[in-house]
Amino acid sequence: xxxxxxxxxxxxxxxxxxxxxxxxxxxxxxxxxxxxxxxxxxxxxxxxxxxxxxxxxxxxxxxxxxxxxxxxxxxxxxxxxxxxxxxxxxxxxxxxxxxxxxxxxxxxxxxxxxxxxxxxxxxxxxxxxxxxxxxxxxxxxxxxxxxxxxxxxxxxxxxxxxxxxxxxxxxxxxxxxxxxxxxxxxxxxxxxxxxxxxxxxxxxxxxxxxxxxxxxxxxxxxxxxxxxxxxxxxxxxxxxxxxxxxxxxxxxxxxxx
Numbered sequence: 001x002x003x004x005x006x007x008x009x010x011x012x013x014x015x016x017x018x019x020x021x022x023x024x025x026x027x028x029x030x031x032x033x034x035x036x037x038x039x040x041x042x043x044x045x046x047x048x049x050x051x052x053x054x055x056x057x058x059x060x061x062x063x064x065x066x067x068x069x070x071x072x073x074x075x076x077x078x079x080x081x082x083x084x085x086x087x088x089x090x091x092x093x094x095x096x097x098x099x100x101x102x103x104x105x106x107x108x109x110x111x112x113x114x115x116x117x118x119x120x121x122x123x124x125x126x127x128x129x130x131x132x133x134x135x136x137x138x139x140x141x142x143x144x145x146x147x148x149x150x151x152x153x154x155x156x157x158x159x160x161x162x163x164x165x166x167x168x169x170x171x172x173x174x175x176x177x178x179x180x181x182x183x184x185x186x187x188x189x190x191x192x193x194x195x196x197x198x199x200x201x202x203x204x205x206x207x208x209x210x211x212x213x214x215x216x217x218x219x220x221x222x223x224x225x226x227x228x229x230x231x232x233x234x235x236x237x238x239x240x241x242x243x244x245x246x247x248x249x250x251x252x253x254x255x256x257x
Contacts, residue, residue, distance in 0.1 A: 005036030005226035011054040015148065017223035018232035024059045025118060025143045027066045027158070027235075030092040030150035035226035048095035051150070056116075064116030066140065067093040068157060073108040074178035074191055080108035081181040087113075092150070105136060108180055108191055110157065112136055118143055129164075129173070129192040137161035145235045151228040154220045155207030158235060159253055162242045164194050170203040170254055171196050202256035209252055214241060 020026065032047055041047050055065055069087035073080035082104045087093045096102050097113040104113040105123040110130040114122045122136050131137060137158050147156045163171055174195045179186040196203040214220040219237040223230050245252040 003037060004039040007039040008050050008054065010225055011038075011050060012057055014223040014225040014230050015054060015058055018148070018221040018230055020055075020058050020146065020148060020232060022058065022060050023062045023117075025064045025066070025116075025140065025145040026055065026059065026148045027068075027112075027140060027145055027156065028055075028092070028148045028150060029068065029152045029156060030090055031152065031228075032090075032092050032150055034151040035228040037226075044091050045095065048092050051092060052096065052099075052115075055148070059116070062117050064114060064118040064122070064143075065096070066112050066114040066119075066122060066136075066145075067096045069093050069097045069104055069111045069113045070109065070157075071111060074176035074189075075109055075193060077178065079179040079181070079186055080106075080111075081186075082106045082111060083181075085111075087111075106180065106182065107136075108178055108189070109176065109193055110136075128190060129194070131161040131164040131194050132192075135161065141235045141239065147231075147233050147235065147238065149231045152231065153207060153211040154214045154231055154233045154238070155210060156238070158238060159205075159207065159210070159242065160194050162239050163253065165239075166243065166246065168246070168253075169250070170200075170256075196254075202251075202254065204255045205253060206255045207253065209249075210242065210245070213245060214238075217241070 068089045070089055071085045087097050101115045102113045103119040103123045105111045105126050107126045127134050171194050173192045177190050180189040220233045
């Protein structure tokens with residue numbers, strides 16, 4: 001075990017310490033390389049397999065794991081094929097996307113891939129707006145989902161769903177048109193994104209205030225693993241905290257002071 005930073009059992013223990021339990025529904029932003037050297041892992045697939053195995057050891061067959069497999073395809077004037085278009089969200093997300101048990105949503109910018117009990121429910125019949133009612137994020141919230149972030153803070157793309165639900169003034173809907181593969185052929189489709197004006201530096205996202213507030217209120221749990229950290233917060237607590245804080249500070253989630 002020389003020159004290793006953690007072992008498999010440490011992963012299981014660290015995930016349990018942040019409150020993950022049997023049957024949980026999880027969404028994970030991840031950077032697993034930052035944890036350091038895993039004992040007996042020789043390839044990137046070894047690392048990814050260990051984390052997936054550890055998660056399902058805890059949540060079991062009735063749990064669900066979701067990862068972002070965002071591609072921003074239409075945003076970048078590219079076609080989208082849910083079976084072939086890679087994710088830009090890191091090694092673990094790509095590993096899950098390619099897994100034989102994974103299901104991926106046919107969403108050209110903000111697709112997700114899921115394994116487990118609610119995978120089919122989460123990927124079916126995607127609306128043209130990724131942060132609208134009946135989007136994946138609302139379904140995740142309705143299942144009392146938790147964010148299990150690996151070397152990220154308490155922030156998540158779910159924030160934009162909350163921002164859309166209260167129609168924050170610094171974001172607006174923008175239309176993107178592209179070709180989406182459906183039934184073996186590419187068809188032209190229109191999808192929306194809830195964007196901000198990139199020329200306005202003050203409107204750039206800043207999630208640090210949220211993370212600090214969530215820690216202070218003990219809504220976020222953390223545990224150390226190797227050289228990194230695991231963070232967990234529920235979607236319900238996330239939504240409630242954002243709505244409460246934005247009432248007092250409309251700039252709670254952006255750079256503007």
